[in-house]
Amino acid sequence: NAGVMQNPRHLVRRRGQEARLRCSPVKGHSHVYWYRQLPEEGLKFMVYLQKENIIDESGMPKERFSAEFPKEGPSILRIQQVVRGDSAAYFCASSPSTGWGTDTQYFGPGTRLTVL
Amino acid sequence: AQKVTQAQTEISVVEKEDVTLDCVYETRDTTYYLFWYKQPPSGELVFLIRRNSFDEQNEISGRYSWNFQKSTSSFNFTITASQVVDSAVYFCALSENNYGQNFVFGPGTRLSVLP
Secondary structure (H helix, E strand, O other): OOOOEEEOOEEEEOOOOOEEEEEEOOOOOOEEEEEEEOOOOOEEEEEEEEOOEEEEOOOOOOOOEEEEOOOOOOEEEEEOOOOHHHOEEEEEEEEOOOOOOOOOOEEOOOEEEEEO | OOEEEOOOOEEEEEOOOOEEEOOEEEOOOOOEEEEEEEEOOOOOOEEEEEEEOOOOOOEEEOOEEEEEEHHHOEEEEEEOOOOHHHOEEEEEEEEEOOOOOOOEEOOOEEEEEEO
């Protein structure tokens, strides 16, 4: 019974490059959430997706960041033209069908992005 | 607006001591959910407990116990007879019962259990 999978676990990019973070939810879970954790801080919500739909992206920066959760395949968080301030741990979580904030969210191991 | 406060930034205890981690929350909803997660040094987030606002019964799971007090908007977490493996950052989180509502996390409490 695989949990939430994220890859890569560590990602190094130079300023201006693109970063692609992947998340495969728990099997059977149709709701995915992305969070960012800056060093020594708590997690901050970024975006909530269901299959092929963005439900809530209120926590995601308007520029350079995008997320998708296609019908087939993992959810992708894409950061274009990365800057040093994007260095953080990015966590993905998934929950079962309701996704009304009442379900427990199960987290992946995170992707640690370092921008040089 | 939702808010979660964990006033204790860092706590150090000696092994076998009991320790309580505080969590105070703010919400305007009458239906909400509270969670505790553990983040060990390896970095992953481990789910510990989920509690809804209608269930004020305290819960015990092994050495872990939780005290939910609606009157004071607190959901405190106690580890009895702490062990070195309990060393981690512990996050309290709140979710309101709204469509698409995200989790709001507290800033975390770093617990160090010394041998």
